[in-house]
Amino acid sequence: MTDLLLRHGTVITMDAQRRVIADGAIAVRDGKILAVGPTAEVEAAHPGAQQVIEARGKAILPGLIDGHAHAGHGLVKTMGNNDSEAWSEACRIIYTLASPPSFWRAEAQLAAYERLRFGVTTGVSLLGGGDSIGRVDHPAFTDAHATATEEIGIRSVLVLGPTRPPFPRPYVGPDGVERPVSFEQQLETITAGVETWHGKGNVRVATLMPVYREAKHDPAKVKEIERQGRLVREAGTRRGAWFHQDGHRQGSIEMADRMFGLIGPDSWHSHCTDLTDADIDTLVRKGASVVHNPSAIAAVRGYCPAPRMMEAGVTVMIGSDATAPDRSGDMFRHMFQCIRYHQRAFRDETMIPPGKALEMVTVDAAKGMGIADTLGSLEPGKLADVITVDLTGPHMVPANMPVARVVYFANGHDVRDVVVGGRVLLQDGVAPHLDPAAIVEAARRESEQMLDRSGLRHMVQEDPGWGRVRR
Template identity: 80%
Template sequence: MTDLLLRGGVVITMDPARRVLPDGAVAIKDGRIQAVGPRAEVEAAHPDAAQVIEARGRAILPGLIDGHAHAGHGLVKTLGNNDSAAWTEACRVIYTLASPPSFWRAEAKLAAFERLRFGVTTGVSLLGGGDSIGRVDDIAFTDAHAQATEAVGIRSILVLGPTRPPFPRPYVGPDGVERPVSFEQQLDVITAGVETWHDKGRVKVATLMPVYREAKHDPAKVKEIERQGHLVREAGRSRGAAFHQDGHRQGSIEMADRMFGLLGPDAWLSHCTELTEADIETLVRTGASVVHNPSAIAAVRGYCPAPRMMEAGITVMIGSDATAPDRSGDMFRHMFQCIRLHQRHYRDETVLPPGKALEMVTIDAARGLGLGHEIGSLEPGKLADVITVDLSAPHMVPANMPVARVVYFANGHDVVDVVVGGDVLMRNRTCPQLDATEIATAAWRETDAMLDRAKLRHLAVEDPGWGLVRR
């Protein structure tokens, strides 16, 4: 018997033929898609579904994929009133000295719940952020994040990587005691995280190395950086885990390959602004993928040549770089911003049509993360990660040209139903297995305690910049 049937909606399959079925259906059994096709045809073949979602007036499409975001950021939103230097320093203090496991647990549950309600069924989360400040001093923090995400039920790719030198770096551990932590200790925690969580349930793990640039480090330390990179890479690669780097720009991709040998088809790199010809050639040659973050501050400071990379055959996905300092995990928002960013760059409204933008958060993202055989499209045999999007709201009517409607007009609050691995996690905007008030209360409590521990409460005093053209 079929476990679940979604029927009557406009099915945007994202399959190789990119079929759009005006009155379609999707049948699901044992967590995987059984059939996708016209409603009458699928209903006839699967007449006795245990559960049915009536999707008339909605689009049915694959769950969205967020290719780059940061764990921890959900509880540091807006700190510093858009002062990037103050915010980055706050992240350093918070993520190393003022965030017990309960902080990471509350933040992970909040961020995963946000993703779920926005139709993001798979999301990448770096355990920490700012400028490569990883929370990798004790596996208790990895466990707290992974357990909380598992409780929400979406898929997560948890990225673990060491901080930048100098080592040792001071951390306050889960016992509340400050101690110095060496690179070797961080590597042990990263390795334990991969062994404990990679491919267990709906959590995968990837490893990470900070991005280095020749102008910004002592050449005498190159060998040590290379040694660390190889150890981190091997900790993941030997266990089937992928590799990620955050913040490439202007020659650093070519350098990561030439000096450190870090790239390959299992790697994806974020931001990638102001790239050189050698950077693009390196991406083509190594098969590495790119995650473009059009709403991030990096996209203000430099241009990511996403259209050019895609024309060169490089897989490019979209990441939110969320949920802080000033953006959410709403991938509809980031799709539209991506389109306008590149149309403005080229002064050409034909750049990045809506179909390509939707590919960048579904099938292209799945391919870039090495998961194209499992998720990213509605095809028989793939994991049943499916969402429905309301096409009947005023801003979506008339609901002709459904792909354009979903990309140009929808937002995360238009997501009605979310299915992950055949499990209905949200139905009619309700998540019965989760207590929204409890999640929000825990987030408030941990944020409040963190501000006191970090002595950063002054950064949470709002200054909107009334009357100012420039702050």
């Protein structure tokens, strides 16, 4: 018996042949794809489906993958009026001193629901602001995020890593009391997160180390960072968890390998702007992957040589970098941003064709994160993570060249149906298992309380910049 049948859609399989089936169908049983092909053939071979999604006028695609984002960012959008330094300092205060577990739960639900609505079935979330302000002082914060994401139903890759030296770092814990937290205490929290959550339900865990970029090397500091990196790496590899880093640029990849031994085939690294020849050679030699964040501030301050890396054989995926300070979780938006980013850099409109952009949020992302055996394409035997995209809106007509239309013209609100592991989480734009109003209200409430706790309410006084061409 077939559990689920999606039929009469334009199936963009992303399989090895990159088949596009004009009137196609997908049969699902026990959470996995049973068959992919023309509707008539699939229906004949697998009759009597318990549930049917009519996909006429829709594209059927693999669920999208967001290769890099930050938990917490959903409740700190827009703060600081595009003053990135002030915004980063606000994140440090909020994430370490002014965010109880209820904040992380509410933000996780909001971010995961946004991803669900936009067809992102697998999303990476660093628990905090990346390589300097991780929320790893107590397992209660890890548990709050992971539990909330599980309730939404999408897949999550939760990234846990220590803050930068010096230690100890002050944190206000789940009991509301401020305490100094050592590296060893952070390592205990990271280890507990891996052991508790990696491979549980739809959650995977990755470990993280801050990116070292210092021009002058203090031998004692380098030795200590090497020790910390080895311990963090081991905390993940013991359970088969992969490794991630946030914020590489201009020589730091080569340093991470030469000085700390952190780069490997089980690692993927974000931003990667203004890389040196030695950086790219290291990525190729070590078999590591890269997540390109074309909508991030880092992509304004420096250039990510994604085309050169891909031509050298490096797997490159796309990440949203989360929804703050000025972005969204809409991977259609980030695909198009990626295309224009490189076309402008090369002054060449042939750069990054739509098929490559779509690969970067499906098959390439799955490969770069070590999950290509189960996700990233619509093929028999893989997990049934499937989305549909409406092709009938005025911005999607005329009905030709479906891959180009999906990449160039679609947006997250065109996603109509989302299936994760064979479970229908969104049907015709509605998630029946969720209360969206309650999710939004919890997020609003926690954001308001955070502004009071942190003393940062002045940072949400808007200055749009009327009449100015520069802030």
